[in-house]
Amino acid sequence: MDIEKRLLQGDKRACARLISLFENENKKAIDIVKRNYSKTGNAHVIGITGPPGGGKSTLTDKLAKELRRRGKKVGIIAVDPTSPFSGGAILGDRIRMSDLALDSEVFIRSMGTRGYLGGLSKATQGAVKILDIFGMDYIFVETVGVGQSEVDIVKTADTVVMVMVPGLGDDIQAIKAGVMEIGDVFAVNKSDLHGADKTAREIQTVLDFSSKDRRVPVVKVTARLNEGISDLLDEIISHMKYMKESGEINIRRKKNARTEIISMVERELLNIIMARATENNLLETITNDVASRKLDPYSAKDEILSILEK
């Protein structure tokens, strides 16, 4: 049967296959997403981020299980920013989720930072769309959150959950206001450890300086013991309710659409430039001149741009 039909009929394997095709910029996959784009926008997309060691994958795992108990369909995209120096160690984390993976109403996908033709952000956004068309009620995008690119990925969610842990101590002051700003809900995980109350209070103090209209909740949880998970989920759902009632969801989704369109335009532009600049050997000639210091790179840029105007 046709992959598009299978996707719409709820075949998880079709979903997995389509995401893979999409990652490789397969035209057929992109066309399927285009045709079914009007079916997107129904899922509640939840970003999960925070410093390394915060237990984010366990937390996502437990939130997904709680949603299953409530009869919801759940997709999970785990972004593993395989550091060029650490390799794929993080993938091991996902193995814990294997009992969830057996659930027919749950779809889990890991994505590394390498090997995506169109960049990880694009691949993640594509996977979210496919899971949305597939009919997931909730889609988690979990990142290990070590760098700006991971923060950029998670920012495209409807609700961003920042996962902290006790013992960050004075470091909490060092957390950039700009990053705190992206959190819609804060979770202090590993709250059975000493200092959880102090950490929660410190987060609250930083949040007091926030410019947001809405109070940002700080929820203490211990994901490993499944403590506080239901409360955290309620806060996440409550955030979406607020977003819809206040109309903020439209503002946020518009902003995300804008960012996505611009980055696609940027990428395609690069392809166009490369095609034209290489076709008459111009790029080669200019590059030689710059490398031999006959021409400076700024004038080189202007020369290439002038061709495009022709």
Next chain:
Amino acid sequence: MDIEKRLLQGDKRACARLISLFENENKKAIDIVKRNYSKTGNAHVIGITGPPGGGKSTLTDKLAKELRRRGKKVGIIAVDPTSPFSGGAILGDRIRMSDLALDSEVFIRSMGTRGYLGGLSKATQGAVKILDIFGMDYIFVETVGVGQSEVDIVKTADTVVMVMVPGLGDDIQAIKAGVMEIGDVFAVNKSDLHGADKTAREIQTVLDFSSKDRRVPVVKVTARLNEGISDLLDEIISHMKYMKESGEINIRRKKNARTEIISMVERELLNIIMARATENNLLETITNDVASRKLDPYSAKDEILSILEK
């Protein structure tokens, strides 16, 4: 006096000021670099990278001091990829270098990952050019090396030094071949620690599978105790000698020039398109349509690109 003249006469403050202006995409600063571009290409640019905790800044510090003993002028650009979660902790590292900073023949500059209009890579390359025009014999570009963007920065150097430490153990197997590949010289720092020989051997084993024509040296050093620094520096200088004799320096610099030109063209084209797309409200209209699911983002991208053809 004119800043350009002061730069060419060796005024360090003019150098610092010009780098700041350049970071802010000041036209005058760009013009100065353009006018003096033929004076670049003389400095030996050395990239220093490797996993966090490798003692890279101490190592750079000691290499710079050894170069000073040999009567050379040294510039250091320390790229601090301020993690969105860690803040500016790394800046503290640079304070250790204060005795170097007092040296009139040494210029040190820290660059964070935020607040650069044209991206960190562009700012770093600009600073390298200014230091090159200024007359530095050696320019270090040191990155904490946690992500792909830092690797991209260091790749633009003439010689890339990968700094490892004992105790990476089995993890060395996990280090991606693609990253090992960028190292021209390997330094095993903290070689007074247990396991330095084992680490050096393991690196060598990985390197044995390398496709490079030249043997990649692995040097054991203990930067803190200034041990092995002179040997390491000799290997770095020897790499440049090899690059020049084999003509590989031209290939590498051409490749870097190409990457730099393309990224500048890309950036400027995007600015042009965005200016056009916002001027007639097209971007706004299209974004609204995408956010409300009337239009898919792929078709939106095509519509915006069609502006270029007009």
